[in-house]
Amino acid sequence: MKTFIGIDIGSLATKIVLLSNGKMLDHRTERSTYDFKKIGHKLFDDLLEKNDLEKSDVFVMSTGYGRNTIDIADDRVTEITAHAKGTQYFFPDVHSVIDIGGQDSKAIVISKKTGNVVDFQMNDKCAAGTGRFLEVMAHALEVPIDQFGDLALRSNKSASISSTCTVFAESEVISLFARGASKEEIASGIHRSIARRVAGMSKRIGVGPKLVFCGGVAKNPAVKKYLEEELGYAVETPEFPQLTGAIGAALIAETNNSHKYS
């Protein structure tokens, strides 16, 4: 029996999963550094060691921003195809996916008939509407990133953040403080601006229920809540929202190569 590894090298986090017979056996997540290769190798070696495997026992499919730079990969796939497949691991009847990662956000529509991607949309090169935007804003408000969403949800009203550029939005936050807005209100406004931007982009390609929200930002409860308000329907989040890309890559590796090992 061959085992399959999916490694998703994102701009902020690197995720790796071990999979066999369609079941995830193990996984790791660690912050990406400038040295994609180093962090990828570290997670890969650790996963093999803990599961008593050799490199020759596994087939590796890479995805994500650094998919082309990691030399342990036997094949590669884009994160768009990988997320579409990975969300089906948790929700087989998924129609649409919104993935908000560190550097970009994506909306994907999946064919109910084939399970394949039929359309997708990605944000522009700027960081607005991504995890990076949230990080910069959390830093400006001096709030730990893992508490940022909860802080936003403590407010009944949202300050209006009109800038779509991360740099300008940071200045806008400072001027909101100067005008007496509370930290909670500003945090709520920041989360709403991401949700509005991503929902707008997603509607252009006809996303609809069942919609699965994944990527690192899906762990943030405020973005999820505001996305639901912007879209007008409930949004599902998988058990491991950050892992869908890596799981998808491993599933694709298994589908494409399992015949070689049966």
Next chain:
Amino acid sequence: MDDSSLLSEFTLFLKEKKQEGIKVIAYLAHDNIPEELIDAAGFFPLRLIFGGNDELMDASHDFLPPSTCAFAQSCIGLFSVKPNDYKFLEMVDYIIVSNHCVSDICVSEIISKYFNIPRLNFYVSYTINENSLKYFKLELQDFRNQLEVIIDRKISDDDIHNSILKFNNFKKKFLEINELEMLGSEKLKLIHKSMLFGPDFLHDLENLIQKVKNAPQSVSNTSKDVLLTGCSIFINDNMIDLIEEGGGNIVFFDTWIGNHYYSQIIESNLIDRENDPLDVLVLRFKNNIYGDHSVPDFLEQKVSFIQKYFENYKKNKGRKLGVINHIIKFCDHISLMSSFLKETLQEKGIQVLNVERDYSRANRGQLSTRIEAYLEMMK
């Protein structure tokens, strides 16, 4: 031959022209500029078909806001920076100020005003009807007059006829590129060189086309065939590399730099020396159904053209064809029509990738992901 070698070769070629006393008239290479008149007057028509980069776009911001078409920014940047490969721009004697789009007007006006290059005017109508055909002929007459003032003699009808025949024959040969079995990037190099050197390249073009016909170049069986529409891929632009690295191969260039130019062929029997040669050029304008926005119902015609090409390709080659709509950022009319084009073609079962970008290096990763993901969808 890489783009740098092409530009070096072109620099030498242009130097020779100048040594022969031939003056150079530059213009943004839209499909309705009457290059035949330029040639008949004894000038060399230089198409500005060069892509950009961060430095060139930045340099243009002294003259234009950053929200101007990225190609327009780069054209200004080229005249402002004059990078080593582009020293030949110093040999430009005149610039045509025209109005294919707002950026065309801005670029040509700015180049003339701030880089001290005398201007020639040639304005075109955005529609084709009886009135616009009359107007086009008046513009041709006016343009002919402007050229005659410079050369201080009349341009004979015979000279114009000869130039029309020369460009027409060149385009006929050029059109054969569409059918060649070769990698898209190689095809594009041939298109670039042909459009840069013009009919002087005819003999070499004939030989190269024959060479490929005798020994078709192998293209990987696993690559995905793509029709490129929207904005052109200009010289020194890595867009085609991104497509090929992602596993795609452009088999047809439905763009300004490509089929829109060389498909403008006039039937030989209509080039009659008894008639006014300007009427032949009016006919070319009238028949320019591939032009980007000077045709009524342009979008419908474009959709119909792509659909027919797609169906024929599937029938004749037995292969699926993808469509990439290339949008250079802030190219207003290509951007505006992109959603309609995508929706309409997708309703007809043709998957389309709208890919919008400028010439910045920073978006290379995201562009690759979009292109690769689209090609994965085609599997």
